[in-house]
Amino acid sequence: MSNDMRAQPSDVVRPRNVGASIKRTEDLRLLTGRGEYSADRKPDRPLHIAFLRSGQPHALIARIDTAVAQASPGVVAVFTAESISGDFKPVIPFSRMANYYATPIMPLASGKVRYVGEAVAAVIATSRYLAEDALELIEVDYEPLGALSRAELAVADDAALLHEEAGTNVLIAREFRKGDVAGDLEAAVVRVGGRFEMTRKAPLAMEPRSYTAEYEKRRDAITLYTSSNIPGIVRDAISESLGLPGHRLRVVAPDVGGSFGSKGSLYPEELLICIAARKLGRSLKWTADRLEDVSSSSQAFAEIVEAEMGFDANGVATSLQADVIGDVGAYSIYPWTCGLEPVQVVSFLPGPYKIGSYRGSVRGVATCKPPTGPYRGVGRPMSTFVAERLMDLGAKALGLDPLEVRRRNLVRPEDFPYRIASGIIWDKTGFLECLDAAAEAANYEQLRIQQADARNHGRLLGIGIASYAELTGIGSRIAVAPGMPINTGSETAKITIDSTGAITAAFGVASHGQGLETTLAQIVADDLGARFEDVRVIQGDSDEVPMSTGTYASRSAVLGGGAAKHASRILQEKIKRVSSHLLEANQDDIEVSEGKAVVLGTDRAVTFKQIAKAVYSDMKTLPVEAREELTATYTYDPINGTTAAATHIAAVEIDPATCFVRILKYVVAEDCGRIINPMIVDGQVHGGVAQGIGAALFEELVYDDDGQLLSASLVDYVIPSAPEVPVVDVVHIESESAVAGGFRGMGEGGTIGAPAAIANAIADALSPLDIEVSILPMTPERIFKLMEQARLKSRGKADE
Amino acid sequence: MKPAKFDYIAPTTVDAAIEALSTANGEGKVLAGGQSLLPLLNFRMARPAVLVDLNGIKELSFIKLRGDRIAIGALTRHREIEQSPLIASKLPVMAAAMRHVAHLAIRNRGTIGGSVSHADPAAELPMLSLFYDATLSVQGPSGRRSVAAEDFFVDALTNCLEPDEIVVELEFPVLQHSGWAFEEVARRFGDFALASVAVSVRRKSSTIDDARVAVMGVADTPLRLRQVEGKLTSIAIDGQTPDRFAELVTSCVSANGDLHASAEYRQHLLGQLAKRAMQASLAAKG
CATH class of the missing domain: 3.30.43.10 (Uridine Diphospho-n-acetylenolpyruvylglucosamine Reductase, domain 2)
Structure with a gap:
């Protein structure tokens, strides 16, 4: 499936594991039901939580009566905002951004509800069944304030305010400017533009959000098992909110069944479960059901972009402007803020292209919906959709092939590092190489011939291209979310060989499906000189490293991997020092590999087990000063981070009778730097493309004008299943990055490229009918409507 | 939950x-x-x-040939019907439709009695019971009675059973027809139908002398289109028949709209599927 263009020799000497398609260590337990998720924890006599959720989109809470519920069988407590008000400090998603209002995060709605699904009260009972029975006995009197259902309406001067203290429903406003856009657009030979929209989407991890708080009475301590990809951030935030120091609050992300961003923010329920555990002195469990997960986990996209691009006579894009309105939902999220998704749209809009002048303005508007938050690709699925549609519109107007217009505008190898018009700097990455490789793998010219032939037979066949670039593995110089005060630029690895000779590598990063247990062990094995199967990786546990923020923003291979490399090398030096005593050889003559230290050119060797025994147990072999503890800790910061890029090509056919889209061919050529595990990279690309197909063709959270979610179950919220996902051909352009190991982050790319590529393919397929694609998902219903309009229009023309 | x-x-x-x-x-x-x-x-x-x-109740699970009828016990799983050679040879439209019934895991558990009793307007088995003129055996405190499928479906998710009655078996008369087709469109394979058409015809030289037509997914109950069946027997078969059939079907059905498909789109699908179904039915060598 993959044909690789291999990298230059790496700084890894004779790598054995990095670059190999090693089967994932975690799969045996996950696929045989032996994984341990948060809900699998079995603390002593746990209590269960059920949340009463608002059915009102926007209302004052006039009265809550919990008396009958309190007396219901099995109920231990019923909490409301009032009854826990003294037990925590609100968490504020702070940012230094101008024109930003940080809505405080409360465990339960206080005074007012702001979306359907917001938690209003929590029942704690001996079983979830009894807790849900008691929910029905809580009486809440609401005074409705009218739903703010759409961002375009919520910005009106006379719109009701969701957060009165903010004084506006625009929670964030920002503008990026470079050059004279108006002048350049004026001078452009070809100007193309449109109004583009991606509707609201659910990240939809297979495992819903799930928390188990284990309370330890003897020292008033909590261990929170959470289905989070940011356990370190959760630990720090709850510690601050509850006044519990880190050594009495351990936060562990055990096996986690996917996140896609939905488990990448602090949630009110995480606060509540810790508050309740402490208040009651009991261990507690809560797992969202699918309805709760879809209607209260952070959501994605919900943006409308009015954009325009200007080209000169040579097909060079000279100017770009865009006005983005993001429907960010009812609250800002912690720690990323409500600016995360919409601001990234304008940050990344110029994409991998050398566009001279740029103006991008964005407003994030509060509405009565769950907050939007990080979603695989953050901002870039939308920015890529817009930029790639504009590229195709430009190509059409200029009479250029879509491949050619990209070739004329992509940043070229000699231009790197290149600062795009929004200010982001791309380091040397294979932009053009990806474009060419994708075209070659897709047999692009042949596809065009096939298309022409199909069109002659009245068939609707289309080809779509999308090129993009993303920042990954971001270091301390760049904030993952704009103006955010948390350092997301470093990660720690702590590698230890214990007295039995066993190797444990501990990280704060937290895999939720990425296979870090495998890839980090591959790195450690090579750089330490151990056997892969002897390295145990511990991750996502706040007790293991002093500080970590977790796995998000395509950072763990770069930051965790970089920390692993450095720590492994420090530890290998220690091993060499110890073994030089044991082997009576010069340190420089010792090579460490396969779990042994060997004197080069001899058969004299000591195993890690023998070395550990000499260091820790045997009091005679080594002088006291040579008994160095076999452990190394390293905190790695790539400072800037690195770029990843890809080109996707999709070929689709639309059935004019049913208006269904069938994907005939899908090719991805991607550059994620040195590949640690090709099988995992392919899996990430396949999964990302599958999700991108969901965004392009299927998935849509529909809220009506009263703020009610109409697609709240998986019958109505339609995701692609196996038959809807084609074979994806992946080509790897392995150009090494400048960070440790030469890695680039790659977990998000699939979802960035796929919506745009499929949108362009659909537009291309429908171009004989003069139909453009400006909204995703392109459901059969939408295609039907567009085809009907085109039919009426052409009939109108014929009548004239 | x-x-x-x-x-x-x-x-x-x-x-x-x-x-x-x-x-x-x-x-x-x-x-x-x-x-x-x-x-x-x-x-x-x-x-x-x-x-x-x-x-x-093990006795409720069976598929048997009873004269010129197929009897199916109410507790028979979808998967058994899907894989039954008897169904494939005697009730081919049902055999074709079963592959559209949800997903394998659901077909392994779901039963024919449960599906018809649930009376989902976008489910295959209620429609097939109308299509084949099935007779439902219903048992209550005073014994068994027979209900024609046509009388069974009252409204969306509503049947004519008393609270203490259950469906125990269904009998499907075997059709001696020359051509048939089952066409369905769903968002994903296995989802509830956006629209579906079942057709079966008996040809006599250049005319159709008997026809069955049923649709589902477009109204509050599955619909048997007897009016269309009647009109089909009076027209000569030619290249225009599938189009004329599609017009007949759409002219006597007014589709519902919902989150997944508007009324206009469903109506469009219905016509397209009717056309495809008639093309396939007439193409068969009976």
Whole structure:
């Protein structure tokens, strides 16, 4: 499936594991039901939580009566905002951004509800069944304030305010400017533009959000098992909110069944479960059901972009402007803020292209919906959709092939590092190489011939291209979310060989499906000189490293991997020092590999087990000063981070009778730097493309004008299943990055490229009918409507 | 999302099941495959006081040839019908439709009695029972009675059963036809139909002398289009027949709209599927 263009020799000497398609260590337990998720924890006599959720989109809470519920069988407590008000400090998603209002995060709605699904009260009972029975006995009197259902309406001067203290429903406003856009657009030979929209989407991890708080009475301590990809951030935030120091609050992300961003923010329920555990002195469990997960986990996209691009006579894009309105939902999220998704749209809009002048303005508007938050690709699925549609519109107007217009505008190898018009700097990455490789793998010219032939037979066949670039593995110089005060630029690895000779590598990063247990062990094995199967990786546990923020923003291979490399090398030096005593050889003559230290050119060797025994147990072999503890800790910061890029090509056919889209061919050529595990990279690309197909063709959270979610179950919220996902051909352009190991982050790319590529393919397929694609998902219903309009229009023309 | 409290009874005979339902006095609900009922219980949209589990009544699971009819026990799983050679040879439209019934895991549990009783307007088996003129055997406290499929479906998710009656078997008359087709469009393979058309015809030289037509997914109940059937027997078969058939179908159905498909789009699909179905039915060499 993959044909690789291999990298230059790496700084890894004779790598054995990095670059190999090693089967994932975690799969045996996950696929045989032996994984341990948060809900699998079995603390002593746990209590269960059920949340009463608002059915009102926007209302004052006039009265809550919990008396009958309190007396219901099995109920231990019923909490409301009032009854826990003294037990925590609100968490504020702070940012230094101008024109930003940080809505405080409360465990339960206080005074007012702001979306359907917001938690209003929590029942704690001996079983979830009894807790849900008691929910029905809580009486809440609401005074409705009218739903703010759409961002375009919520910005009106006379719109009701969701957060009165903010004084506006625009929670964030920002503008990026470079050059004279108006002048350049004026001078452009070809100007193309449109109004583009991606509707609201659910990240939809297979495992819903799930928390188990284990309370330890003897020292008033909590261990929170959470289905989070940011356990370190959760630990720090709850510690601050509850006044519990880190050594009495351990936060562990055990096996986690996917996140896609939905488990990448602090949630009110995480606060509540810790508050309740402490208040009651009991261990507690809560797992969202699918309805709760879809209607209260952070959501994605919900943006409308009015954009325009200007080209000169040579097909060079000279100017770009865009006005983005993001429907960010009812609250800002912690720690990323409500600016995360919409601001990234304008940050990344110029994409991998050398566009001279740029103006991008964005407003994030509060509405009565769950907050939007990080979603695989953050901002870039939308920015890529817009930029790639504009590229195709430009190509059409200029009479250029879509491949050619990209070739004329992509940043070229000699231009790197290149600062795009929004200010982001791309380091040397294979932009053009990806474009060419994708075209070659897709047999692009042949596809065009096939298309022409199909069109002659009245068939609707289309080809779509999308090129993009993303920042990954971001270091301390760049904030993952704009103006955010948390350092997301470093990660720690702590590698230890214990007295039995066993190797444990501990990280704060937290895999939720990425296979870090495998890839980090591959790195450690090579750089330490151990056997892969002897390295145990511990991750996502706040007790293991002093500080970590977790796995998000395509950072763990770069930051965790970089920390692993450095720590492994420090530890290998220690091993060499110890073994030089044991082997009576010069340190420089010792090579460490396969779990042994060997004197080069001899058969004299000591195993890690023998070395550990000499260091820790045997009091005679080594002088006291040579008994160095076999452990190394390293905190790695790539400072800037690195770029990843890809080109996707999709070929689709639309059935004019049913208006269904069938994907005939899908090719991805991607550059994620040195590949640690090709099988995992392919899996990430396949999964990302599958999700991108969901965004392009299927998935849509529909809220009506009263703020009610109409697609709240998986019958109505339609995701692609196996038959809807084609074979994806992946080509790897392995150009090494400048960070440790030469890695680039790659977990998000699939979802960035796929919506745009499929949108362009659909537009291309429908171009004989003069139909453009400006909204995703392109459901059969939408295609039907567009085809009907085109039919009426052409009939109108014929009548004239 | 946990069900409200209910009592659970698992009888091993039909009589015991009826007695349990009678005792429940309208507060009972029958559990067969559970593929529709359990979500309703978990959403607390159904709150029976008593759940009567039929899965222990082994005699309700069978597929038999009875003269010129196929009899299917109410507890027969979708998967058994899908894989039955008898169904494939005698009720080919049903055999073709079964592959569209949800997903394999659901077909392994779901039952024919459960599906027709649930009366989902976008489910295949209620439509097939209309299409084949099935007779449903219904048992209650005073014994068995027969109900024609045509009288069984009252409204969306509503049948004509009394609270203490259950469907025990269905009889499908075998059609001696020359050509047939089952066409369905769903968002994804296995989803509820956006629209579906079943056609079966008997050709006599250049005319159709008997026809069956049913549609589903477009109205509150599945629809048997007898009017269209009647008109088909009076037209000569030519290249225009599929188009004329599509016009006949769409002119006597007014499709509903919902979240997944507007009324206009459903109406469009119905016409397209009708055309495809008639093309396939006429192409068959009977």
